[in-house]
Amino acid sequence: MAVERTLAIIKPDAVSRGLTGDILRRLEAAGLTIVALKRLRLTREQARAFYAVHRERPFFDSLTDYMSSGPIVALVAEAEDAIRRWRELMGNTDPQEAAPGTIRRDLGLDKEKNAVHGSDGPETAATEIPFFFSALELN
Ligand code: UDP
Numbered sequence: 001m002a003v004e005r006t007l008a009i010i011k012p013d014a015v016s017r018g019l020t021g022d023i024l025r026r027l028e029a030a031g032l033t034i035v036a037l038k039r040l041r042l043t044r045e046q047a048r049a050f051y052a053v054h055r056e057r058p059f060f061d062s063l064t065d066y067m068s069s070g071p072i073v074a075l076v077a078e079a080e081d082a083i084r085r086w087r088e089l090m091g092n093t094d095p096q097e098a099a100p101g102t103i104r105r106d107l108g109l110d111k112e113k114n115a116v117h118g119s120d121g122p123e124t125a126a127t128e129i130p131f132f133f134s135a136l137e138l139n
């Protein structure tokens, strides 16, 4: 398994509740390395562009309003098998279905406000990382 990179986001519900440090600690404790990180607030249009793959889903408007409702922390994490490992740390999309000890189970509020995002595969990571970070920020 090669070293790979994934895009992670600490979503507005988690940033606003002061959970950034807890989430970064979990990520680092699991052996992933933070190679780039920033705090920002998406516009509604930027959130809609980021989640464009979901534009036909019933939750799209609510999701993108929520994702643009306050600051987020976006980061790139690197490790062997980083994409799968970060998704395992996050847990199921629905916090109520997520395994004990996962970020979403411990910190998520509901299926929408579920604390964190992670790329779902190498192709997704390859488009999501440059959405937030320039080549200059990714040395
Ligand atoms: N989402 C939602 N309702 C749903 C499914 C998803 O509000 O029924 C939101 C949730 O914030 C989720 C995001 O849309 O994290 C993207 O959905 P996806 O199916 O890609 O889940 P993920 O990959 O984040 O687990």
Ligand code: MG
Pocket (backbone or CB within 6 Å): 118, 120
């Ligand atoms: Mg997804």
